[in-house]
Amino acid sequence: MQLGVASSVVRLLIRSAHKGGGGRPRREHGVMKGPDKRSSTQASAAFQSLRLVFVLATVMWASFLYYHFTVLSAGARRATVLDGASADPCRGRYVYVHDLPPRFNADILRGCQNTSDQYRWPDMCGFISNAGLGRALADPLDGDFTGENGWYGTHQFALDAIFHNRMRQYECLTTHSALANAVFVPFYAGFDFVRYHWGYDNATRDAASVELTDWLMRRPEWARMGGRDHFLVAGRTGFDFRRSNNMNPSWGTDLLNMPGGREMSVLVLEVSRVPHSREYAVPYPTYFHPRSDADVRRWQDRVRGLERRSLIAFVGAPRPDNPYNIRQQIIAQCEASDVCRLLGCGFGTSQCHTPGNIMRLFQRATFCLQPPGDSYTRRSAFDSMVAGCIPVFFHPVSAYLQYWWHLPVHHETYSVFIPEDDVRSRNVSIEAVLRAIPPETVERMRDEVIKMIPRLVYADPRSKLETVKDAFDIAVEGIIDKVARARAEAAADESSFSHAMEMFGFRRK
Template sequence: MKRHNTAEVPVPVSYGGKVEKTMGGAKQGRGGGGGCCSRLWFMVVLSATVTLLVRHCYDSGLIGHGAAAGVVRIEPVHRGLYHTRKASPVDRGGGTSFSGHSPSRPDAGSAKPEPPHDSGVKAPSEPATVEHTKPPFEPASTGTESDDGGKPSSASSSSLPAAAHPFARALAAAGDKGDRCGGRYVYVQELPPRFNTDMVKNCATLFPWTDMCTFTANGGFGPQMSGGDGGVFQETGWYNSDQYTVDIIFHDRMRRYECLTDDPSLAAAVYVPFFAGLEVARHLWGFNVTTRDAMALEVVDIITSRPEWRAMGGRDHFFTAGRTTWDFRRLNDGDAGWGSKLFSLPAIKNMTALVVEASPWHLNDAAIPFPTAFHPASDEAVFVWQDKVRRLERPWLFSFAGAARPGSAKSIRSELIAQCRASSVCSLMECADGPSNKCGSPASYMRLFQSSTFCLQPQGDSYTRKSAFDAMLAGCIPVFFHPGTAYVQYTWHLPRNHADYSVYISEDDVRRNASIEERLRRISPAAVERMRETVISLIPAVVYAQPSSRLDTMKDAFDVAVDAIVDKVTRLRRDIVDGRGEEEKLEMYSWKYPLLREGQKVEDPHEWDPLFAFG
């Protein structure tokens, strides 16, 4: 099915057909005796009426069920032009391609409190309210929209026919076998550039201790690493990427997404190009809460005033916030509180926020992988890399790259370091601040992981750590010690059965001096081979490919995330049409829902319940 630009879209059938029929009748009835002026006046009045009807239906989210889709294709942009390229129509005031960077938080001198998610730690003492009530999702013209950021009223809409819903065209498109984008169209919301690209242009202000402009190169990938670095990498496709660049990487890919549309009634989801991760990073240290929350409140005012919002109260909207969820969940309004309150705003609770670490106790965020150093440009580049790590000799049974956490009583890193030092089959790379840091170079830790069968992955400064994805990229089987590090986080990108690709040893076992070496030696060579092959097969799903290229036979982390969002919205819409409404979920169990199998209930006991106890 041919996709059209806006200028090529034919006259909407639902209105154009009626106009032709009415005009034909008028000509026959008048017999040519009414005079040219009368006919002209009639046409002017009729045209004005049709125009008003179209505008009314658009504002109601019901525009043109028979209208052709206005799909915008964005051509690839040369990376050297990120800061100078003129905006195309799809850029919508802030959608040009930019590189940018949200830097890592320094380990020393930070005022950030330890997040409330260590083993056995109670969750924040918030009321276990259910924000996602069963909505009617009636057209905005019914006047059911509330003042809480677009949350629909509690009236039932199950009596509405399917065609009466504002997302009827989008659902119909999903069944169009002749349209390769049917059911996958994404509409890009309009935002002024201060919400995205202006931050990148002012890259020197993104982080208080470091000039991060180096890392804003290449669409958020950072500086390119060439020459293979002694055989550790391939010749091309490798970059020194920072762990908090998802906002820019995702945005650059979305600009080139093959199924963009400028018709919101056709969209399976709405992308909001707000660089929330970059924005909050600018104000985490040394700013009061008014400054930290200002842009969050402003963006909510803008998006909730748009007709696209009223179609589903924002439940079809998504955006990236490329840091951990805790940077957006300030627990109090005092200046000493950490982060912004973006994720606590009622409107944002209706949306999906893509973060590198999600909350086990909230429903409005979803975790996507940290960026690694590998950004392939083709399927062949992935295949070559997979073959390389599959053939590597791995002299070390296990390894650990990281630093101790002497100030944290809950951290098991000191125990891991002690066991690794005492073992003849473990390789240790101790990280430290300053020039003595052995972990600062991607080549150094990737060389370690490539020589190891198992890679120890304890919690980082929060539940997760980028190192887990670096290890998997090297074909090293990760060993996790808390389910919050991966199992309840990246449920879109990693298998539900964690034993297929990883080893789990509980933190309590480590504290009781369980031997990691002994546990790993018990795993049979055949099981090790199966697990490594699964890890290698997961590489495409945990890397972000080049935006100007595309993978043909596999999906990267971006593709997996977009597909998951589209599926989530589509299921919700179908439930609404069928009269089931939206499933009510308890936020205190949000970590458990993706783990449920058929017949299981969220209240059923689970071995990890004590680790995510809700206070």
């Protein structure tokens, strides 16, 4: 457009130059007269030529300057805007958090004393202190496991509160839901499970979940993707939220089977193995919650330099009421070995509820045994790896078929697998298998476990890590990636549908 304007200006100036010249004959007394002298005519023509050249050069130079400073500068400004957008550190990472009514989270915690059960469930009030981390530890033996060093008496099922408090510190929160790459639902499903599990009917157990899904499905944020960009944290196993899929008709809630619950993604401590579910396993909370990158590096250096005096360690209780469980055989093998250390967790003992004792045992061992317990995986597996102990698994679901975001795909790089059928049939010596691993292989495996530690812990929600990604960061990245794929698939489906409609002669208005 600018060049067209310049051409018009040139044409106007040329016509003006011709009109102002002295070469045109003049009329005097009705008689046409020519120039007085031939030389003056030639001089005038030469002058007009030079004048035309000057005018053309001026116009061309002006056009060049206009184009350079107007067109190119505008392009540079557009490029700067685009570069600025691409330089946004939160681009593609924005999370919108629903402002739920307090009955779905804060009010549940206010009733923490209601979770007390004389047989199975402790009073949860102490465990939800310190932003969900529990009470700070005070280690009377060597002072390593203290609150000052990032160690707390964290309950294994406290992730609802820990994750929500970490989300409050997330650097890419947005108050504009239309900009969000994922939508977080801070419903404390795990705590809700506990408060009504014993002595209540299913309608009472499901009441909060029904109210939540009804509230969500009436929100405009839900309508955009039918809830597929929403996610919540249910800090228990997925089994606990799929009652209609369970053999026990009175166990847990049915949150993940009801309308609304089926569409959301959910982070659980262990997936329920239901086909096509939207469950994703994340690590159990451990006792360690670093406040800085330096805390993480310092702990890694410590466990890397420890002397491992025992070959094997096991922390756990037998399952006498379940003959299929291999814990009894594992305990028997450990008790018969000179290189295995056992921390018994029988009913009525407190050894397994003393974090310092557990972590000291794991720190002194090369291999830590992790058989299934009430479910396929255990919190102990993550505690042991935080201590730099190489885990030994007996069932593939315990680690290899879940925790895709947090554990290496090649499980042989950080763990040992012994089939539980071999242990159950007494066809294998656990000690012999572990002794047969070459020392250089053991060192590589331990180094891999120590490198994994940041991905297995949840940082203190009241502080912020700078460059280290913890279990929370990895989980949020995983959810955002899943939502992006769901959005791309929806767009592809829409495009395919539109194409098919056009092929059959239909046009969408």
